Amino acid sequence: MTESEVATADNPLLLERQVCFALAVANRSVLRIYRRVLEPLGLTHPQYLVMLALWEESPRAVKDIGTVLQLDSATLSPLLKRLEANGLIVRRRRDDDERNVDVELTDEGRALRTRALPIPHQVVEALGVGLPDLEELHSVLTRVNAAAVRAVREQE
Numbered sequence: 001m002t003e004s005e006v007a008t009a010d011n012p013l014l015l016e017r018q019v020c021f022a023l024a025v026a027n028r029s030v031l032r033i034y035r036r037v038l039e040p041l042g043l044t045h046p047q048y049l050v051m052l053a054l055w056e057e058s059p060r061a062v063k064d065i066g067t068v069l070q071l072d073s074a075t076l077s078p079l080l081k082r083l084e085a086n087g088l089i090v091r092r093r094r095d096d097d098e099r100n101v102d103v104e105l106t107d108e109g110r111a112l113r114t115r116a117l118p119i120p121h122q123v124v125e126a127l128g129v130g131l132p133d134l135e136e137l138h139s140v141l142t143r144v145n146a147a148a149v150r151a152v153r154e155q156e
Helices: 003-009 019-041 045-056 062-069 073-085 107-116 119-127 131-155
Strands: 089-093 101-105
Touching: 019 045, 019 107, 019 119, 045 062, 045 073, 045 101, 045 107, 062 073, 062 101, 073 089, 101 107, 119 131
Parallel strands: none
Antiparallel strands: 089 101
């Protein structure tokens, strides 16, 4: 092994060895695919995530949506405002506590779910990666995210 090869192998600061770099470039690449398949639905990727949460459960508290999507209110509020302006959701303050807001799908928002059903398949097809590999990646990323969330909480 040459001196250059040894230095490269032992270098913890090589870009290609950084988890953050691999995650960042994969994120950008995959989101480009989502952007293309979501465009006909009139949704951005963050809006799609909100809709997925609401297709699972509606009505749903804003706080709950933020928790599930790991978004703070400063990020979530504009997404909800836009979805409401597009007629996909309605926001209502709770009668029992005005500080809490529930989000509910409109008929149009519920109908959009049917049009969104092909999205996961289209993304898998565009990626050209086998479903077992994507399921394994999902599992690993879920564990990594949980570990990162724990680490941040421990530091606070």
